[in-house]
Amino acid sequence: MYDPSHLRTFLTVAQTLSFTQAARRLGLRQSTVSQHVRRLEDAAGRQLFSRDTHSVELTEDGEVMLGFARRILEVHEQATAFFTGTRLRGRLRFGASEDFVLTRLPEILEAFRYDHPEVDLELTVELSGTLHEQLAAGKLDLVLAKRRPEDPRGEPVWHDELVWICAERLRLDPDRPVPLIVYPPPGITRALAMEALERQGRAWRVVCTSGSLNGLIAAARAGLGVMAHSRGLVPPGLVRVPDRAGLPELGQVDFVLVHGHRRTSAQSAADALAAAILTSGDRLHRR
Numbered sequence: 669m670y671d672p673s674h675l676r677t678f679l680t681v682a683q684t685l686s687f688t689q690a691a692r693r694l695g696l697r698q699s700t701v702s703q704h705v706r707r708l709e710d711a712a713g714r715q716l717f718s719r720d721t722h723s724v725e726l727t728e729d730g731e732v733m734l735g736f737a738r739r740i741l742e743v744h745e746q747a748t749a750f751f752t753g754t755r756l757r758g759r760l761r762f763g764a765s766e767d768f769v770l771t772r773l774p775e776i777l778e779a780f781r782y783d784h785p786e787v788d789l790e791l792t793v794e795l796s797g798t799l800h801e802q803l804a805a806g807k808l809d810l811v812l813a814k815r816r817p818e819d820p821r822g823e824p825v826w827h828d829e830l831v832w833i834c835a836e837r838l839r840l841d842p843d844r845p846v847p848l849i850v851y852p853p854p855g856i857t858r859a860l861a862m863e864a865l866e867r868q869g870r871a872w873r874v875v876c877t878s879g880s881l882n883g884l885i886a887a888a889r890a891g892l893g894v895m896a897h898s899r900g901l902v903p904p905g906l907v908r909v910p911d912r913a914g915l916p917e918l919g920q921v922d923f924v925l926v927h928g929h930r931r932t933s934a935q936s937a938a939d940a941l942a943a944a945i946l947t948s949g950d951r952l953h954r955r
Contacts, residue, residue, distance in 0.1 A: 669711055672744050675737040677704035678716065679947055682734055683826060685724045693823070693946070708733075738948055746783060758934040759788040762941060763799040765813040766851070766881040767901055767923070771952045773812075780944050787937045795879060797854030803928055810938040811926045812945060814856045814898075822924025825945060825952070826900070830860060830918035832909035833902055834894040840913045845871035847893030849884050852877050860918055861896040868916040898923075923952075 680690040681701065691698040709716050716730035726734070764773060781789060792802070796813035800821075803811045815822055840846065846865060850858040865872045876887035885903050888895050894909055896918050902908070909915055925942050927935075945952075 670708065670737075670740060671704075671711075672741060674704040674708040674711075675741055676947065677701055678708050678733065679737050679741075681705060681717065681724065682726055682730065683946070684824075685726075687719075687724065689824070689827075741947060742779065742783070755786055756784045756937045756940055757786045758937055759790060760934040760937040760941065761790045761792065761807065761809045762938075763792040763794060763802060763808045763811040763813065765796040765799060766793060766879070767796070767814065767898060768812065768952060769793065769881045770903055771901065773952060776944055776948050776952075779948075780941055784937065784940065787934070789937075789941075795851050795854065796856045800926070801854070803926055806928060809928045809934050810942060813924065813926070815922050815924050815926075816856055816860075817920060817922070822922070822926040823942070823946070825923045825925055827920060827922055828901075829899045830857065830896050830921050831899045831902070832894050832913075832915045832918065833888065833897045833906045834909050835889055835891040835905070836907045838891045838894070838909075840894070840909070840915075842914065845873040846915065847875040848872050849876040849878075849887045849893045849895040850874055851884070852879055856921070857896040860921075864896075864916040864918050870916065 677690065677694060677696070680693055681687060684690050684693065687698050687701050687705075690696075691701045694701065705717065712729070712733065714729035714733075715727050716733055718725050718727050762777075777789065777791070781787070792799070792808060794802070796815070799808065799811045799813045800815075802808045812825065848861060848865075850861065852858070862872065875893045876884065878884050878887070881903075884895055885906065887893070889905050894915070897903075897906075898921060899908075925945060927938060927942070
């Protein structure tokens, strides 16, 4: 009833909320993407997206279809692997940025380990900047991390806005330097936050530095200061800083998958994990 190619297209549109970006990622024409979605909607007898010239959003039926689509594709891939006799093997060194510590990435990795038990998956959790350095040095095979806006490397998983967040009770004094909670260098959000404040001519001071997301969250919850964070990943207990505080806009950020330059015995496993993350990427930032 549901064509796997139509389901993959649907998941990519749901993840990017853009027919144009979905077409680019899948290597299809935009008209083909629209056709796949229309045929899936015809098969389901429901509208899966509400869309106009400016935005694309999932309908309630579209949200429900997300779960079905993922499960159908997972079973489809398992059956294909079983009957073709292809089993992935090898050591896969995967790096994920601290941003994903509190997301549902472990569920995606657990499903990958279940589907590919002979892959020796080695996980490294680090700052995005550090992961990019380790990838360039050949110490990792695949990285899921942020990238700076001017960096062309990587396949986008999703595009998000950086925002200022803090404890709800925190009040900033406009006559005092902005208290910053930041990752150590080479943290990407650290650099973007400081650059934005400097462009505005706003004084700042670092009140907490931690290489752990949990450490930053603890400091923010304690009301020590503000931190720059992805809008789609705001941790529980923290809120966006109100516009009246006058903090500068932080701009956009891309979360991307980047493969190592060297071909390794784990390349097929890296390709499979990348595909799993791209297929299920919306689960990383959906509550």
